[in-house]
Amino acid sequence: MDKNKSETMKYSLPFNQLRNTDLPKVGGKNASLGEMIHELSGFGIKIPDGFAITAEAYRFFIQHNQLEEKLRKELDQLDVEGLSNLDTVGANCREIMNSGHLPEAVKKEILESAANLDAGTGISVAVRSSATAEDLPTASFAGQHDSFLNVQGNENLLLAIKKCYVSIFNDRAIKYRIDNGFEHLIVALSVGVQRMVRSDIGSAGVAFTLDPESGFENVIYITSAWGLGENVVQGAVNPDEFYVFKPAISKHQQSIIHRKLGEKENKMVYSNGKGTEKPIVNIQTLPSERTVFSLSDKDVVILAEWCYKIEKHYQLAMDVEWAKDGLTGELFIVQARPETVHGRKENISIKEYTLLSKTEPVCKGKAVGRSITSGIARIVHSIADAGKVQKGDIIVADMTNPDWNAMLRKAVSIVTNKGGRTSHASIVARELGIHAIVGAGDATEKLKDGQMITVSCIEGDDGLVYDGQLDWEEKEISIEHIGTTKTKPMLILADPYKAFRLSFYPNQGVGLLRMEFIIANSIRIHPMALVKYKELEESNDKKAIEAITHQYADKKKYFVDRLSEALAMVAAAFYPKEVIVRMSDFKTNEYAQLIGGKIFEPKEENPMLGFRGASRYYHERYREGFGLECEAIRVIRDEMGLTNVKIMIPFCRTVEEGKRVLETMKEFGLERGKNGLEVYVMAELPSNVILAEAFGEIFDGFSIGSNDLTQLTLGIDRDSAIISDLFDENDAAVKQLLKSVILSAKKSGRKIGLCGQAPSDYPEFAKFLVELGIDSISFNPDALLKGIENIQLAEVAMEKVLDPINLKS
Incomplete structure (x- = not known):
């Protein structure tokens, strides 16, 4: 690439200059943040400021370091059917990416943008990947690429950005592109750099502008826990839950129609490290924090109003991440993307399940989905256990991880100790069309590896795990042509x-x-x-x-x-x-x-x-x-x-x-x-x-x-x-x-x-x-x-x- 030409390119753009139409330049996350800052700030919705490193900067990084042919040669060796050598190919691709260096023109624009954002205050930032094929209405598997929190200083910022680039060849990201029909070397990565909200001493969570289980559209569903929001997203805690009734929002009536206190076992906070190596740490919450809600009713209503306005603006059901600053008490929206499961389905049939035999359940948690299945329980502690999971098994884990997506596709159900209905396990289960039980507490202790179990999610809020293979009946009934009666x-x-x-x-x-x-x-x-x-x-x-x-x-x-x-x-x-x-x-x-x-x-x-x-x-x-x-x-x-x-x-x-x-x-x-x-x-x-x-x-x-x-x-x-x-x-x-x-x-x-x-x-x-x-x-x-x-x-x-x-x- 011509040197003079590269120096005139915009490799870094402030959020307030971005719109949804800029998705090819900066990916879904960053385009959405820019859209909200421009269109919704007037409604009082607060979005932390920041800037996006464009997809063009990523392409320049590939070209400047002459990586494309090396990557193509490595990817050509991938077993795309059985993925038998995915771990080897992925590791080699990441090594190739890691050998590259950020071009000076790109570094220059990044540091200028960082200086404008920092304004000498020594703030910490979140550095998040935003792929140009991510957060689309038809493709929004969360967590494919890496993000870094509490990043401080120019050196650490540049290192975090390069690590985001490397993560485009995470094993899960490679498989995700195969599953969704994206060309590996056409997809580019933008990186968002955003002021951190001090929710490490406040609270954070996820909201859906519909009920994520049923797709019921007249409520806002909000989850919340102490500390940074990653714990809620990953399913590392059982969060507080709130349902807010949309018609009551516009009428300024009491709109919170349901609250449920979660255990909130841990909270993610800043550590002493300021770089990309363990800048955050999970600590146990105090007993006094577990027995109170992590969000006030007033804040729940404000968040619900914001989410409702975001939904109306996009004219789509939305998946929103939020954070509350513990220093200032301010609420912020930190991400918003289209909800993809119910937004693309039409309910034209009813599937009814009936358990024909019952015993005392071995354990129970929150039901995700509505179905019954039996299978062999596989206790999974890490990706190293992937080899023992066979098609038709039921994965039982403390919590799931985005690295497990290839393994999770083999499962007919998922059971986790931790997590709520907005956790990674819940989202993946819905995407895969299987049911799950989250927040079961002690499933990995009560269930044994290799045990035949039955997982039932037909009892409303509760998901139940039974020992053995129980009998059940399932019946699918079309309601498409049911007429009206007097x-x-x-x-x-x-x-x-x-x-x-x-x-x-x-x-x-x-x-x-x-x-x-x-x-x-x-x-x-x-x-x-x-x-x-x-x-x-x-x-x-x-x-x-x-x-x-x-x-x-x-x-x-x-x-x-x-x-x-x-x-x-x-x-x-x-x-x-x-x-x-x-x-x-x-x-x-x-x-x-x-x-x-x-x-x-x-x-x-x-x-x-x-x-x-x-x-x-x-x-x-x-x-x-x-x-x-x-x-x-x-x-x-x-x-x-x-x-x-x-x-x-x-x-x-x-x-x-x-x-x-x-x-x-x-x-x-x-x-x-x-x-x-x-x-x-x-x-x-x-x-x-x-x-x-x-x-x-x-x-x-x-x-x-x-x-x-x-x-x-x-x-x-x-x-x-x-x-x-x-x-x-x-x-x-x-x-x-x-x-x-x-x-x-x-x-x-x-x-x-x-x-x-x-x-x-x-x-x-x-x-x-x-x-x-x-x-x-x-x-x-x-x-x-x-x-x-x-x-x-x-x-x-x-x-x-x-x-x-x-x-x-």
């Missing part, structure tokens, strides 16, 4: 962590959300034990309550926070469709199983017909506990803006009792009609049917509980195995009551639906309900599609009967 098909739900995924099913909302499931699984403590906590005698239960709620001085707030956030996940998933929440409907023997429950629950001979449902809500034994339930609903509707939530009162024996419940609710801040609140009643007692019009005067609608109505009509304990064959929703007496209550509801102008299995199991039962004009039928998720089919058959049959041509003929 009768609304709705869902029966209990687990909030399944809500985002289930929202993609054909539905008109949630007809029954069981509150007691959330209390039993997410809260675990009897509400009255929290209300009366200070009065409790010292006991194992009181110690357990303190251990669970230690972050809360006011124990009642623990209940309200956990319940409101769990319910909000479902309300947000289906917004603006209606979500009908049934207030708690435990029986006394079930309430007694909660922590502290035995103190507050009477022993009854027949709990099924005892102190349950509406009778509890105004009774002094439980009234204050019901107040906590009401407060959770109030927070969801009035503060989060999720006014699609309606509530339903179960087991309401008399009209007078219904009035007492409504009055009690009003005293607790929940007033029927206020802010559009609708209150339904379960029609599950003969009294509800006989006096349906009277109940309709005080409630907004009915939901038929066919199980209780059947048992109370036929006088059958539905839990009795001896007479279970007599339990039949198709019985003429039951159907007579169903007909009566539906017609009464229609006469009163009240909506009425039914929750139950029968309409999916029996087409004639669905036909019976549809002909009576029922407004909605709610199904368990596994019965929904069959239920819709039965509704469609019934409605088509009705249309034929009413068709004027048929009538005439």
Whole structure:
């Protein structure tokens, strides 16, 4: 290259001169940073300043040192099919790159840019690779090339840049280019040099502008941990998690709908070294740091607002890295790239999995993906273990590493001790279309190398590992051509962590959300034990309550926070469709199983017909506990803006009792009609049917509980195995009551639906309900599609009967 020409080239460009259109010059990371600085700084979004060393500088480095032919000769020897000599070829290519020297013209521009950035303050910088084929919507495998943090001084800066150049021939990067069809010597490397944010004494993490598991688009998902963000990206810690509801952001309502405290076992901080050799170090976090969130609610909201603006600007779902400076308290966006998994998929089918046999799980963690698989567990500690991993194995590791990408492609699943849903293991699993369990804690200790295991990720938030090869069933159902029906098909739900995924099913909302499931699984403590906590005698239960709620001085707030956030996940998933929440409907023997429950629950001979449902809500034994339930609903509707939530009162024996419940609710801040609140009643007692019009005067609608109505009509304990064959929703007496209550509801102008299995199991039962004009039928998720089919058959049959041509003929 002509010397004079090389000196006039721009080998270094400040971020503020770059745009997305400069991707061929500076790669995806740097182009995106420039785009955000130019287009989004006006919205208050802060991006650390810096500059990019252009791809042209890299090409000049190759040409100046006459490396191309040497590299080509080495790469021509690569076994591109089996990659049997990848490690040798890769090492030789890196040695060739390492023999080169940065041209003086390139060094000159780098040091000028560094001087302008430093301004004599002696700052440290992050030096990150940014390939011209990286961070594209169709190719964004993270971590292919090397980056360096806490780099100080000109000598160390130049060394770090050269190491970035060398890393273009990392084994994983070579394989990545083969897999994605990129020519090795056409791809060039830009390097970004960016001011370090002092998150080593603050916090950092990753955000997605959708739910990374399901692809649900109405939330921002944020992860956070103490220290530099590399720990979160690599999956070296189990981070804090936050979900923020997008529609609430623009309305300035309480937008955080879910928080989950992570262990945050380690934090990455600056070491004493200032060069490229160990300038950072991982240290254990203090116990006090593990038990508090690493990000305040205020900061979560700010980050979510920024991410939302970034998504709107790019008109793409985005994967964003952020950092909080511990010195100044400022938040910064340090990277943003397109999210690639859900952005390129369309959900036109549903794959349902059912475990046919179960044992106690060996270990559990956070589920990534939704599937079941079996295979041989391979305990992997480092890349040196790659040889023992065979196609079809399940990799079990403390955490994964970008160097493992070739090995991970052989696996049918991944299980890691550490990491969250934005970790390297999670991202790779989604890219490969396999499921994983992250943050399992002690999987490498509990599982043995060579052990046959089954990995199940079908239980909502939890991923479970079982010993041996279990049996399961999988069924793929196309939903592409499912039509609409006049009768609304709705869902029966209990687990909030399944809500985002289930929202993609054909539905008109949630007809029954069981509150007691959330209390039993997410809260675990009897509400009255929290209300009366200070009065409790010292006991194992009181110690357990303190251990669970230690972050809360006011124990009642623990209940309200956990319940409101769990319910909000479902309300947000289906917004603006209606979500009908049934207030708690435990029986006394079930309430007694909660922590502290035995103190507050009477022993009854027949709990099924005892102190349950509406009778509890105004009774002094439980009234204050019901107040906590009401407060959770109030927070969801009035503060989060999720006014699609309606509530339903179960087991309401008399009209007078219904009035007492409504009055009690009003005293607790929940007033029927206020802010559009609708209150339904379960029609599950003969009294509800006989006096349906009277109940309709005080409630907004009915939901038929066919199980209780059947048992109370036929006088059958539905839990009795001896007479279970007599339990039949198709019985003429039951159907007579169903007909009566539906017609009464229609006469009163009240909506009425039914929750139950029968309409999916029996087409004639669905036909019976549809002909009576029922407004909605709610199904368990596994019965929904069959239920819709039965509704469609019934409605088509009705249309034929009413068709004027048929009538005439």
